Amino acid sequence: MIVVHHLNNSRSQRVLWLLEELGLEYEIKRYQRDPETMLAPASLREVHPLGKSPVITDGALTLAESGAIIEYLVGRHGDGRLQPAADSPDRVRYTYWLHFAEGSAMPMLLMKLIFGRIAKAKMPFFARPIAKAIADNVTRSFIMPRIATQLDYMEAELGKSAWFAGDEFSAADIQMSFPLEAAAARGGLDAGRPKLMAFLEKIHARPAYQRALERGGEFQLAS
Numbered sequence: 688m689i690v691v692h693h694l695n696n697s698r699s700q701r702v703l704w705l706l707e708e709l710g711l712e713y714e715i716k717r718y719q720r721d722p723e724t725m726l727a728p729a730s731l732r733e734v735h736p737l738g739k740s741p742v743i744t745d746g747a748l749t750l751a752e753s754g755a756i757i758e759y760l761v762g763r764h765g766d767g768r769l770q771p772a773a774d775s776p777d778r779v780r781y782t783y784w785l786h787f788a789e790g791s792a793m794p795m796l797l798m799k800l801i802f803g804r805i806a807k808a809k810m811p812f813f814a815r816p817i818a819k820a821i822a823d824n825v826t827r828s829f830i831m832p833r834i835a836t837q838l839d840y841m842e843a844e845l846g847k848s849a850w851f852a853g854d855e856f857s858a859a860d861i862q863m864s865f866p867l868e869a870a871a872a873r874g875g876l877d878a879g880r881p882k883l884m885a886f887l888e889k890i891h892a893r894p895a896y897q898r899a900l901e902r903g904g905e906f907q908l909a910s
């Protein structure tokens with residue numbers, strides 16, 4: 688039996704969604720973020736040394752890292768579904784977006800989150816204006832322009848085909864959902880990029896996405 692170690696409001700929601708798309712049976716083991724630090728509980732480190740979500744177990748296998756989990760589930764349990772054929776040109780696009788989501792998009796969105804929290808962190812009162820000025824400057828001059836460039840690129844790519852890896856929905860779209868949800872929450876993604884907004888609307892309407900939300904519970908990304 689596949690077990691998903693699921694942290695509230697996290698990337699493991701993608702794994703639940705993938706399992707629902709594939710119609711596989713699975714169990715959820717739940718973990719709650721610390722409401723103040725937003726970190727995962729220490730108990731997740733008992734499953735995997737890094738203590739991050741998602742982690743799955745499948746028999747003797749314990750696997751972390753969303754991209755690896757998605758590749759494993761699609762490869763082992765997908766029966767050829769949700770990925771372009773190995774010899775098709777779309778397969779390379781599929782691999783690209785599967786990696787882009789965590790390798791390029793999420794680091795910028797995580798920086799946006801962290802720099803946005805610097806000014807709210809505990810510190811001597813006199814340091815706060817300086818910390819805020821530095822954080823605001825990095826956000827304005829470094830982070831937001833890079834997020835905007837990436838969003839423009841993704842918007843243009845979605846002008847070429849209905850989904851990220853071609854005209855068929857694939858697991859790359861599931862992997863790309865998280866950075867796009869995060870960009871809508873805190874990265875300036877709005878109606879100015881209609882293709883990306885339409886992508887979010889389309890995925891939200893999928894019955895498997897909705898079933899995964901029902902099973903996973905709370906899913907609201909930090910702004």
Ligand SMILES: N[C@@H](CCC(=O)N[C@@H](CS)C(=O)NCC(=O)O)C(=O)O
Binds near residue numbers: 694698726
């Ligand atoms: N690149 C990893 C990132 C894993 C990750 O950072 N997960 C977050 C949840 S979205 C987490 O566990 N945060 C809690 C913590 O760092 O304690 C993946 O895609 O699986």
